[in-house]
Amino acid sequence: MSESAAAPAMKHAFRLELRFDKPLEFPSMSGERGFFRIVESKVEGERIKGSIADDGGDWIVFRPDGVVETDSRMMIRTEDGVLVYLRSRGVIRARPEQLALFKAGKGLEAGEAYYRTAPYFDAPAGSNCEWLTKALFVGSGRFHGDRATLDIYEVL
Amino acid sequence: MTEPKFEFALEVRLRLKKPRLELSPLPVGGNRLSVQILGGEFEGPTLKGTVEPGGGEWPHVREDGVFCFDARYHLRVDDGTLIMIQNRGYRHASPEVMEKLWSLRPGEEVPPDAYYLRSMTMFETSPGKHDWLSRYVFVGVGERTETGNKIRYFKVV
Numbered sequence: 230m231s232e233s234a235a236a237p238a239m240k241h242a243f244r245l246e247l248r249f250d251k252p253l254e255f256p257s258m259s260g261e262r263g264f265f266r267i268v269e270s271k272v273e274g275e276r277i278k279g280s281i282a283d284d285g286g287d288w289i290v291f292r293p294d295g296v297v298e299t300d301s302r303m304m305i306r307t308e309d310g311v312l313v314y315l316r317s318r319g320v321i322r323a324r325p326e327q328l329a330l331f332k333a334g335k336g337l338e339a340g341e342a343y344y345r346t347a348p349y350f351d352a353p354a355g356s357n358c359e360w361l362t363k364a365l366f367v368g369s370g371r372f373h374g375d376r377a378t379l380d381i382y383e384v385l
Numbered sequence: 386m387t388e389p390k391f392e393f394a395l396e397v398r399l400r401l402k403k404p405r406l407e408l409s410p411l412p413v414g415g416n417r418l419s420v421q422i423l424g425g426e427f428e429g430p431t432l433k434g435t436v437e438p439g440g441g442e443w444p445h446v447r448e449d450g451v452f453c454f455d456a457r458y459h460l461r462v463d464d465g466t467l468i469m470i471q472n473r474g475y476r477h478a479s480p481e482v483m484e485k486l487w488s489l490r491p492g493e494e495v496p497p498d499a500y501y502l503r504s505m506t507m508f509e510t511s512p513g514k515h516d517w518l519s520r521y522v523f524v525g526v527g528e529r530t531e532t533g534n535k536i537r538y539f540k541v542v
Binding site: 250253254255256257258259262264266282283284285286288302304306312313314351352353354355359362 | 402406407408409410411412417419420421437439440441443457459466467469509510511512516519
């Protein structure tokens with residue numbers, strides 16, 4: 230056996246700030262479902278700046294153990310007018326007792342919880358955002374009521 | 386083996402936002418669209434209601450011109466039940482028909498048999514009267530309309 234490959238380093242790509250509409254919630258056969266429609270957003274990084282072009286959203290499943298599985302999609306427009314499509318899966322380790330609050334329509338307060346995402350992108354070939362289609366990314370964030378803030382890192 | 390049969394379940398009429406956003410060209414070829422759902426209505430033998438605004442469709446338009454849809458949005462039955470719909474499928478036709486469908490003008494119609502618009506559909510909803518929707522495979526047969534589309538969903542039995 231050869232030695233393990235070195236652990237990859239990470240480089241900050243951008244910060245994503247999102248504000249959501251009041252979520253749609255309903256129990257389903259595969260968990261407590263929620264849809265958080267994105268109504269406001271900001272993308273801010275050295276290599277990309279912009280905001281959401283169409284509202285998009287996050288389709289979540291709130292598991293009985295308190296873990297929230299996220300699944301989001303959105304189209305970003307950069308300040309240069311380039312469109313970037315972001316899809317992402319993630320995990321928020323909320324507390325089981327927060328599920329009851331969520332069911333009662335109290336939103337999701339998970340400010341201190343573990344919140345990690347794995348976003349992936351479409352960007353136009355030849356554009357200044359093409360680098361987003363040539364690397365893996367990891368996001369780390371905070372979820373507060375109707376807002377989420379995520380720092381997205383490029384895995385080098 | 387008996388061949389599967391189709392039972393009509395519901396018809397959804399969607400209103401879609403214009404203009405559609407077009408990310409082009411993708412590194413893999415073709416382009417990615419973003420189309421927002423503005424609203425709509427639906428009706429079937431056992432349920433009817435409205436389409437919730439929000440959610441959308443992010444199709445990949447392949448280099449061969451085929452639209453590969455990837456949509457997700459929500460229906461609200463008139464008894465208050467929410468239903469999430471996830472739709473994948475294809476739309477294709479001759480380049481002339483596709484061009485006409487892309488820029489459909491008021492009053493203009495393209496006969497639905499001039500193109501192929503079919504979807505593989507999954508529904509998710511709450512336990513109760515409508516939960517059969519999350520136990521069957523559905524196929525949608527659709528038409529492009531001036532303001533969006535109209536899709537009839539059939540339960541595969």
